Amino acid sequence: MIGLLEAGQPVLGAVYVPARDIIYCAEKGAGAWSQLHNRMPKPMHVSATAAIDRMTLVISRSNVSTLDIKIANELQCEYILRVGSVGHKLALVADGEADLYISTRPEVPVWDTCAAHIIIREAGGMITDLSGEPLRYDPEGLSHRHGVVATNGLNHSEIIARVAHTAAGQAV
Template sequence: MIVKCEELDILKPLIKRAGQAVLKYYGHAGEVQYKEQNDSPVTRADLASQEIIIGGLAQFGYPVLSEEKTDDMARLQSRRVWIIDPLDGTKDFLQNTSEFSIMIGLVEDGRPILGTVYQPASDILYYAKRGTGAYREQGDGLPMRLKVSDETKFQSVRLLVSRHHLLPAEIEVAKQLSITKISPCGSAGVKIGWIAAGQAELYINSSDKTGEWDTCAAECIIWEAGGRMTDRDGNMLQYNKEVPKNLNGFVVSNGGIHQYVIDELQSI
């Protein structure tokens, strides 16, 4: 089955065009600026990608919330909002790991209804529309429907962790649940794509500093692949908030182990 969706017909070539712009800087990122609030890097690649995406989304007439764009609070009056990350995993981009991505999500009434995550260095595209399943395409290949793994034995669970922002709570959960298969990975979008494709089962981010742009697009994909994504207490994430942050972190899983992980987090 191939998903038919007017927005996806526009988003798929748009996000790949942004990816091509990013790759022009890959390996020689040029000038790097740092955000005052969290000392995270912004490159010319971030800004080039953002310009292409915002220009392409203008035809829809919905507000855009972006990590690199000045926030327009008028978005709070709109039922539908685009939430984008023009380059997720900038440190991985600068370190040439290939594990960076571009993410475009569409929110309606505070919940994701459409998501695209593109990994330019590998030419891998993940996408989903609510109610129609999640898919992965590589290059010019045919779409492959995504389904999470059914693994529930923690000795066999594959945990993905951040290469740059690993927190003690995440290691403690792994210890308490006897998880030994732990792999560092870059962008949140890449991690969640792997779980959606059945290549891992768990990703915990206990930070209060991630933005809605870090999770929006990928959340639509993981749910449509049969997985789950909540905050640390098991509550659904909400989007287009006045303060667009995931203040209670988030947990992504294949679904079958999710409540066990949430319960363990409560005890830490």
């Protein structure tokens, strides 16, 4: 994963997934693209799935907390994918293979999100922390301390509200 920030905002990103031989990339204002093997790049767009119970949720293959499971149960998404890399999970949302990614980890490293952040945005999706606040990339910290939520942009506010309700009273 390689991401470029300008004035603290992601403007360029590339995520390569060697196991699938696919690269996802985006540039601010130029859209998002994926390229499988040596084929021609294709434009990427998030899915159009609006109903949360019809969405595909992508979560960590190895770092799943009790809270993550509670949130998955609350959302009642139709499918759950378990994938390794944060960048890969976010790219799946950007490419419409998943609709939603949630990480309740209290410290998600900025280098795990920077490249995919612009890819999600350019593909039409949204990415925030668990409170719905924009992710920050500043010299003050190297981690997003309030988790990460990425969606296809449809029902992002409702998802944030349901995550907050489920997480109420638990450290996030």
